[in-house]
Amino acid sequence: MTELSYEQLKEKYAALERELQLYKGLLKQFCFPFKYVDYKLGLSIEKCREYPDPIIHSFHPDETKTSEFNFQIDPQIDCPFEQIESFLTPILDLVPHHIVFVDGNGMITLCNLQAANDMGVDRDSIIGKHIRDLLQLPDELIMTLKTIETNEPIYNQEVFDRYYGIINTRIIHNPDGTIKRVISMFQSLNMIKETEKLSLAGRIAAGIAHEIRNPLTTVRGYLQFFKDQLPKDIVNLIDKLLIPELDRANEIITDFLNIAKPRELKTEKIHINKFIRDDLGILLRSEALLHNVTVHYHLDEQLANYEVEIDKNQLLQVFLNLFRNSIEAKVAKTMNVSISSKLHNNNMVKIKFCDDGPGIPPAIVEHIFDPFFSTKETGTGLGLSLSRKIIELHKGSMKVESSNDGTCFIIELPVIKKQPSK
Structure with a gap:
């Protein structure tokens, strides 16, 4: 075994010392x-x-x-809070309430998907902005800013502005006592209100179905039975007025029941652009020609790699309801309807159904999804309510924007990225 020289030993020990200093x-x-x-x-x-x-x-x-x-x-002391927020974000995206983190200046550092989607903003672009840019409210109405100002958390406080619900805030302090983060969670009660309305609709529907549907069926049957024994003018009255009116009443009862207890979804995975262009496009083509309406399509090519799981027949019914509403609101000889799709946050597709009609008056726009609300003399006020119920059964959302330049219904549905072929 070769002995090391003094210089070699000195160099080896120096290397070991440097390694020791590295570990220290x-x-x-x-x-x-x-x-x-x-x-x-x-x-x-x-x-x-x-x-x-x-x-x-x-x-x-x-x-x-x-x-x-x-x-x-200790995460609050030992970890950069930005890393904690990065870890929490995909978890908080699963929460159906609004969760927003802000720093001591009110600048947003975390915003979950529910908050971003309900506010109609891109989640990535709102990070680093002031919370007022997200909520579009005066500072004095923003409870998160009140927490920063008073350095006191808020417990279960009701909010009565357009975002009706319950808000809670909690504070995370720096070691020196200053505010590191204010965590705000807003629980919307609008869904509970909608559920109560639909529950009322269900009770009314059950009563109507039980008390009226059977007599209507009996009357219709006897009219059919006796019309061969009646004069021609009475038969014409039966065929053109009485039976159609009985059928219309029966359709209203059916709509009631669909709101109270919708049909079971028969879903399949399809390409949303193909559904819009082919299934819906073919269905709207003849209606558009008949009513002098031009339909334009603007479809996001990124969605070629995604699928939606939908019941095609029920979703077609939603768009037919929207199309017929546009036609009934038409005041000019012609109308333009545009249908667009856009990939949103990599997990949702945003579909916009827009027309250039007269728009919906601001005083009633917030009520158009209410059951039984209608501005039409012969309307039941159930079409849009039933349409939104169908979208919600698909785990999506539906809202409306309207002005003098037209009306736009915005539908969001979850998408699934297609798996590469093996």
């Missing part, structure tokens, strides 16, 4: 307390939060025990 420097960077015990070596190394340098202890070796490593991490 690494351990100093660990900001959290820890303790590592190596029983075979008879050594332990321990670091406390109060002292930056690790402390080494020696003891009698024990070959029967294995090494141990214990540590204590």
